[in-house]
Amino acid sequence: xxxxxxxxxxxxxxxxxxxxxxxxxxxxxxxxxxxxxxxxxxxxxxxxxxxxxxxxxxxxxxxxxxxxxxxxxxxxxxxxxxxxxxxxxxxxxxxxxxxxxxxxxxxxxxxxxxxxxxxxxxxxxxxxxxxxxxxxxxxxxxxxxxxxxxxxxxxxxxxxxxxxxxxxxxxxxxxxxxxxxxxxxxxxxxxxxxxxxxxxxxxxxxxxxxxxxxxxxxxxxxxxxxxxxxxxxxxxxxxxxxxxxxxxxxxxxxxxxxxxxxxxxxxxxxxxxxxxxxxxxxxxxxxxxxxxxxxxxxxxxxxxxxxxxxxxxxxxxxxxxxxxxxxxxxxxxxxxxxxxxxxxxxxxxxxxxxxxxxxxxx
Numbered sequence: 001x002x003x004x005x006x007x008x009x010x011x012x013x014x015x016x017x018x019x020x021x022x023x024x025x026x027x028x029x030x031x032x033x034x035x036x037x038x039x040x041x042x043x044x045x046x047x048x049x050x051x052x053x054x055x056x057x058x059x060x061x062x063x064x065x066x067x068x069x070x071x072x073x074x075x076x077x078x079x080x081x082x083x084x085x086x087x088x089x090x091x092x093x094x095x096x097x098x099x100x101x102x103x104x105x106x107x108x109x110x111x112x113x114x115x116x117x118x119x120x121x122x123x124x125x126x127x128x129x130x131x132x133x134x135x136x137x138x139x140x141x142x143x144x145x146x147x148x149x150x151x152x153x154x155x156x157x158x159x160x161x162x163x164x165x166x167x168x169x170x171x172x173x174x175x176x177x178x179x180x181x182x183x184x185x186x187x188x189x190x191x192x193x194x195x196x197x198x199x200x201x202x203x204x205x206x207x208x209x210x211x212x213x214x215x216x217x218x219x220x221x222x223x224x225x226x227x228x229x230x231x232x233x234x235x236x237x238x239x240x241x242x243x244x245x246x247x248x249x250x251x252x253x254x255x256x257x258x259x260x261x262x263x264x265x266x267x268x269x270x271x272x273x274x275x276x277x278x279x280x281x282x283x284x285x286x287x288x289x290x291x292x293x294x295x296x297x298x299x300x301x302x303x304x305x306x307x308x309x310x311x312x313x314x315x316x317x318x319x320x321x322x323x324x325x326x327x328x329x330x331x332x333x334x335x336x337x338x339x340x341x342x343x344x345x346x347x348x349x350x351x352x353x354x355x356x357x358x359x360x361x362x
Contacts (some may be wrong), residue, residue, distance in 0.1 A: 008117055021120040021350045025084050028116055029064045033057060033087060034110060036095050045100045048328055052103075053098045060091045069355035081120050088113045093136040095273065101140040102158065110137075126173045126311075130166065135309045137162055178346040193267040194246060196252035204266035208330065210274055215319055215326040222278055222326065223285030225331040227255070227292060228347045229271035230311045242270075243303045272337075274330070282321035282350070289316040289348045311346035313337060321352045324356055349361035 036057060040047070047053055067084065088345045090114065110133050117129045141149050141158045149153050191203035199207075208224075215222050229251055236244040248271060255265055255273055264276040275292075277285050293314050298311035315337030317327040336351040343349070 018078070018081070021081060022076045025066075025081055025120070026068055027114060028112060029060075029068070029084070029088070032091065032112065033061060033064075034291075036106070039099065039106060043099070044105045045103070047098055048197065049098045054089060056091065056094045056098075060087070060225055073228065078121055082117075082125055085113055085117050085121070085125075086132070088116075089129065089132055093140070096140060097143075101144050102137065102161070103144070110165055114165060114169045115172050116303055118169060119176045123173045123177060126169055130169045133165065134162070134348055135257065159300065188294065193330060196249055196267050198252050198256070198273070199266035201266055201268060204274065207264045211276060211278055211330075212326040219320065220274065220279055220316060221281045221320065222329065222330045223279065223280045223282070223316060225275040225289050225292065225314060225316045226284065226330075226333045226337040227251075227269065227273040227275070227296070228313045228337055228341060230264055230297070230313055230341075232310070234269040235308060235310070239303055239306070243308055246301055246303060247308060250299050250301050251310070251312070255293045258288065258295050274333075278317070278355065282318045285316050285318050286348070286350050289314045289350070293346070293348050312343045313340035314348040316348065317351035 092109045118126045193200045250296035268274045296312040315333050319329050332351045336349040340349040
């Protein structure tokens with residue numbers, strides 16, 4: 001996948017993913033509070049300091065309300081989610097301190113944090129979170145056993161009790177990593193053209209719609225370049241479809257080298273390609289179109305001892321210099337491309353209103 005396009009798509013997917021994770025973390029906050037409140041009213045072991053536990057629950061509730069709901073317009077980030085998992089760990093540790101330390105029936109609440117961290121933050125952050133939880137657990141063990149915690153018997157007993165947490169962290173993070181890898185592969189396949197590896201039109205249209213919305217809102221320039229490979233049919237007839245496919249792949253490789261990482265390149269269909277140039281004015285887009293035409297004319301490859309090369313017809317339209325409405329930019333680029341083909345091919349045509357009449361007559 002072309003890097004610039006992949007960055008756009010990945011950013012959008014990550015943003016939606018973070019929103020989903022954030023909603024899950026919010027529900028987890030309240031689940032933790034509900035479980036602790038239930039234990040407060042129906043304790044299995046004696047609570048050593050009920051007042052301190054009430055203050056802890058109130059303080060945690062205030063944190064959740066302040067951090068999540070007073071900053072509801074703030075952009076979701078993984079660091080924000082990490083801070084929330086750290087707060088959960090602190091809350092659980094404080095609750096355990098007053099409900100039995102390492103023998104507390106609520107010790108398994110740590111599993112909720114570990115699983116949430118593994119799913120949302122990845123292996124490294126999960127490892128750090130488990131390290132923090134381990135330190136808290138050993139601190140509570142020291143509170144119970146004092147210096148005896150360093151004896152082999154006591155330390156082995158504590159770590160055996162804690163081992164399920166380590167196992168859950170390992171398995172969950174591995175599964176989350178596999179799921180993330182599979183999701184990225186599926187995303188890549190759903191957005192790219194099989195033959196060339198550039199964007200397909202479904203993914204391209206999503207990016208185009210967003211750029212059009214941005215252009216209309218902020219009046220930022222954008223341009224579309226359409227490219228049609230000349231003479232593909234004759235190459236297929238003379239050398240076979242394998243040669244035609246090689247030519248399309250060769251042209252797509254050339255196009256990748258001619259555009260910026262911020263732009264989007266897609267296969268429009270057959271032997272046609274389309275490029276979205278973000279924040280590019282008429283002059284920059286025209287220079288890019290001409291550079292593309294020359295690069296394709298210099299592209300060639302060997303097929304069964306024969307040198308095969310091709311040229312391309314190129315059309316370009318830009319907003320706001322060439323078209324009044326950003327929504328029309330791809331249609332007008334197509335009109336300019338048609339004019340290049342009618343004028344003899346292997347040339348660049350920059351759209352202007354006079355071309356509409358020629359296209360209508362044709």
